[in-house]
Amino acid sequence: MAESLPLQAITFDLDDTLWDNHGVMVATETGHYAWLDRELSGWLQARGRPAAPRFSERFPLESFEQHRRVLARTHPLHRGDFTWLRERALTEMLGEYGLDPASARLWAGAAMERFMELRHQVTPYPEVEPLLTELGRHYRLASITNGNVAVQRLALGRHFPVAIAAGEMLAPKPDPRPFLAALARLGASPARTLHVGDSWREDVEPARRLGMRVAWISPHVDDSPMPPGIHRLDHVRELPALLRQLGLARHH
Numbered sequence: 001m002a003e004s005l006p007l008q009a010i011t012f013d014l015d016d017t018l019w020d021n022h023g024v025m026v027a028t029e030t031g032h033y034a035w036l037d038r039e040l041s042g043w044l045q046a047r048g049r050p051a052a053p054r055f056s057e058r059f060p061l062e063s064f065e066q067h068r069r070v071l072a073r074t075h076p077l078h079r080g081d082f083t084w085l086r087e088r089a090l091t092e093m094l095g096e097y098g099l100d101p102a103s104a105r106l107w108a109g110a111a112m113e114r115f116m117e118l119r120h121q122v123t124p125y126p127e128v129e130p131l132l133t134e135l136g137r138h139y140r141l142a143s144i145t146n147g148n149v150a151v152q153r154l155a156l157g158r159h160f161p162v163a164i165a166a167g168e169m170l171a172p173k174p175d176p177r178p179f180l181a182a183l184a185r186l187g188a189s190p191a192r193t194l195h196v197g198d199s200w201r202e203d204v205e206p207a208r209r210l211g212m213r214v215a216w217i218s219p220h221v222d223d224s225p226m227p228p229g230i231h232r233l234d235h236v237r238e239l240p241a242l243l244r245q246l247g248l249a250r251h252h
């Protein structure tokens, strides 16, 4: 019954839905930290200050991660705001390393700029650009991410009139608020909106609870039947076939 209502809108998760996020995260994580270590060491030497041990010796990458975990526990409101957690952790570690508060803030900010540059070097799957171009002709599109990619910085950002950064809203998925914000800004009802995402917990469950239909991107595991309203796809490229199969494709 609800399945026959024509779709008005489609919302998309980003990381691991429109691109493979693992490689870019590894490159970003190691890349910005190495940049900070190198630039900071040069800066200290130029000021005649000891740069030994180096920052990355005093604080290996694992201790940075540990520092962020502690901050997330002690500042639960910010637990999903990864950008805030990173910058705050870096500022504190640089302070412990011996920088005065102003320099610590400056270097943490510079490292985060480098982080964001690297973080946005994502490579969407080749099918994504033509897919969004076609879908954008028939449906209103939104992105909803917990990650810190600002989709408007990417070429494919132009396909998303609505882009929700759930972590920065301090309400990361599975909180329903980022979905509700997207629906309100799209002017779409949940029953006539399809959410596309790879995480069962952060995409499928919350969208389904709101009455949205869901395409779950999950590489083939088995063919167990899905609950009503949930459709499993191996890859986002299979979305047009799903829309046709469900009779949801807009004919033109």
Ligand SMILES: [Mg+2]
Residues within 6 Å of the ligand: 013, 014, 015, 016, 017, 197, 198, 199
């Ligand atoms: Mg994802």
